[in-house]
Amino acid sequence: MASPCGDKSEYARLLLETDCLRDDLVRTIIDWLDLPLGSSGFDAGCGVGSNTLLLAEAVGRRGHVTGLDLADDLLRIAGERARQSGHEDRIDFKQGDINNPPFDPDTFDWVWSADCVGPGTGDPLAQVEALARLVRPGGSVSILAWSSQNLLPGYPMLEARLDATPAGIAPFKQNMKPEKHLFQASRWLARAGLQDITAKTFVGDIRAPLDEVRRNALGLLFDMRWGGAEGDADEQDWDLYRRLADPASPEFIGDRPGYYAFFTYTVFHGWRSAHAISDH
Numbered sequence: 035m036a037s038p039c040g041d042k043s044e045y046a047r048l049l050l051e052t053d054c055l056r057d058d059l060v061r062t063i064i065d066w067l068d069l070p071l072g073s074s075g076f077d078a079g080c081g082v083g084s085n086t087l088l089l090a091e092a093v094g095r096r097g098h099v100t101g102l103d104l105a106d107d108l109l110r111i112a113g114e115r116a117r118q119s120g121h122e123d124r125i126d127f128k129q130g131d132i133n134n135p136p137f138d139p140d141t142f143d144w145v146w147s148a149d150c151v152g153p154g155t156g157d158p159l160a161q162v163e164a165l166a167r168l169v170r171p172g173g174s175v176s177i178l179a180w181s182s183q184n185l186l187p188g189y190p191m192l193e194a195r196l197d198a199t200p201a202g203i204a205p206f207k208q209n210m211k212p213e214k215h216l217f218q219a220s221r222w223l224a225r226a227g228l229q230d231i232t233a234k235t236f237v238g239d240i241r242a243p244l245d246e247v248r249r250n251a252l253g254l255l256f257d258m259r260w261g262g263a264e265g266d267a268d269e270q271d272w273d274l275y276r277r278l279a280d281p282a283s284p285e286f287i288g289d290r291p292g293y294y295a296f297f298t299y300t301v302f303h304g305w306r307s308a309h310a311i312s313d314h
């Protein structure tokens with residue numbers, strides 16, 4: 035199956051070229067999780083394997099990480115990156131659906147899922163229950179996702195109006211039950227039988243001056259966040275937004291001296307009881 039998110043090469047490019055803005059943040063989250071050296075983990079909805087590679091580094095030479103994604107085209111890129119990283123022997127990629135993951139219960143020490151679990155990809159509670167079943171007693175589940183941003187300093191009203199469009203609140207939709215919103219993830223983890231649930235938010239900073247790679251990545255982040263808002267934003271807002279957000283524009287906001295922006299990822303984390311019986 036090809037990428038569920040539109041043009042496959044375009045989507046792969048988006049993931050690959052924005053890594054430079056996200057990698058430090060993802061490393062910080064991985065450090066916070068303190069994954070045991072030598073453990074075996076699962077990256078659910080791994081895309082082009084960006085997080086999978088960092089997770090494999092974190093668990094060391096005796097550890098192992100399995101990445102799963104719906105999209106073959108992204109998995110091919112992920113596999114090639116694993117070969118180039120030299121960690122190929124302790125990373126596997128598999129095609130499959132997180133709604134029905136193709137693994138036995140109690141297979142992994144931990145599960146990680148970034149920007150995948152949620153109402154855009156199925157029923158989040160059922161997904162978390164399916165992921166929790168894969169974790170051995172004493173293991174953990176981490177669900178994380180982009181949770182906010184402040185990318186247009188000096189234009190708070192424009193940014194608020196873009197955020198209020200359907201593209202701005204995606205994958206949540208206006209008519210969805212509140213229970214499906216990402217910020218209910220602690221409840222999904224609890225309903226899946228996990229314990230000691232915590233939630234924590236991490237910040238990714240973006241500061242001028244931006245080199246060419248980060249400049250281009252910032253343009254892609256804008257596109258990812260609000261690119262779909264064209265039909266819903268008013269014409270004047272859209273015109274201003276394009277002038278500020280297009281790296282080809284002479285008014286590109288990332289070129290302003292002192293440009294500072296941030297985005298956040300929120301992690302929801304829970305433990306499977308060390309005494310759980312395997313068919314919880």
Ligand SMILES: C[S@@+](CC[C@H](N)C(=O)[O-])C[C@H]1O[C@@H](n2cnc3c(N)ncnc32)[C@H](O)[C@@H]1O
Pocket residue numbers: 037038049078079080081082083084085102103104105108130131132133147148149150155156
């Ligand atoms: C926004 S990307 C995030 C990729 C990766 N986790 C990262 O942070 O770089 C979401 C990924 O979830 C995958 N995906 C969406 N629905 C899925 C499903 N039901 N099962 C498995 N993967 C899915 C998409 O193909 C895509 O690669």
